[in-house]
Amino acid sequence: MSSSYTNYTNSPCAACKFLRRKCTPDCVFAPYFPPEEPTKFANVHRIFGASNVSKILQEVAPHQREDAVNSLAYEAEARLRDPVYGCVGAISVLQRQVLGLQRELEETNADIMRYASCLGGETTSFCGGQRG
Amino acid sequence: MSSSYTNYTNSPCAACKFLRRKCTPDCVFAPYFPPEEPTKFANVHRIFGASNVSKILQEVAPHQREDAVNSLAYEAEARLRDPVYGCVGAISVLQRQVLGLQRELEETNADIMRYASCLGGETTSFCGGQRG
Numbered sequence: 001m002s003s004s005y006t007n008y009t010n011s012p013c014a015a016c017k018f019l020r021r022k023c024t025p026d027c028v029f030a031p032y033f034p035p036e037e038p039t040k041f042a043n044v045h046r047i048f049g050a051s052n053v054s055k056i057l058q059e060v061a062p063h064q065r066e067d068a069v070n071s072l073a074y075e076a077e078a079r080l081r082d083p084v085y086g087c088v089g090a091i092s093v094l095q096r097q098v099l100g101l102q103r104e105l106e107e108t109n110a111d112i113m114r115y116a117s118c119l120g121g122e123t124t125s126f127c128g129g130q131r132g
Numbered sequence: 133m134s135s136s137y138t139n140y141t142n143s144p145c146a147a148c149k150f151l152r153r154k155c156t157p158d159c160v161f162a163p164y165f166p167p168e169e170p171t172k173f174a175n176v177h178r179i180f181g182a183s184n185v186s187k188i189l190q191e192v193a194p195h196q197r198e199d200a201v202n203s204l205a206y207e208a209e210a211r212l213r214d215p216v217y218g219c220v221g222a223i224s225v226l227q228r229q230v231l232g233l234q235r236e237l238e239e240t241n242a243d244i245m246r247y248a249s250c251l252g253g254e255t256t257s258f259c260g261g262q263r264g
Binding site: 072084 | 181216220223243248250
């Protein structure tokens with residue numbers, strides 16, 4: 001996705017520019033922090049620190065580094081927007097949404113069972129109400 | 133929730149112990165990193181760095197600092213378990229779960245509408261199948 005491998009001879013990557021250092025051909029940040037996206041590096045640096053990001057990148061297989069950087073950038077942005085909960089806030093919202101949907105689905109399935117009983121010949125007040 | 137305010141004179145907090153420094157009464161970490169939970173600090177230090185954690189704590193109102201520390205600890209633990217996706221992996225799983233439940237609910241609601249039509253007197257093949 002990133003073309004910065006071909007860029008670094010012309011322009012330092014966003015990380016090296018931010019850290020005011022020479023961007024060498026083996027720069028671990030260059031493929032994932034192109035110069036045209038300076039905020040992406042500034043955010044992860046502010047939340048995780050450049051050296052922790054570099055450590056994480058080195059722990060991860062090369063073909064997974066782009067995903068690792070993108071998830072770090074997502075987390076950093078969420079933490080800057082919400083210093084108390086960061087992206088854990090999104091997890092809480094989604095967990096509540098899942099519980100709500102599960103409850104709604106259970107109720108709807110219970111209704112289906114009742115409709116099926118009516119069509120099978122049952123004559124409870126529910127069936128009468130529906131027929132009326 | 134934490135009683136470390138009363139503990140620090142006896143034993144340094146987990147952060148000061150880890151960083152081998154004197155734990156003073158105004159230590160920003162002490163209330164949230166009691167000595168009996170050394171891993172909590174080690175994790176956030178490894179992922180965010182002590183100075184970034186301290187900066188985030190200082191940005192946040194005192195009554196929200198416990199929540200901030202707990203969400204940082206959650207994120208750090210997730211990142212140590214899954215260096216590629218961290219807790220963003222949980223967000224993806226939950227988002228897929230929400231989409232699946234929404235689709236299932238839509239289908240179930242469509243079934244309800246069909247059952248209601250049958251009970252209202254319609255005689256489509258769906259109604260016949262249910263009656264048979």
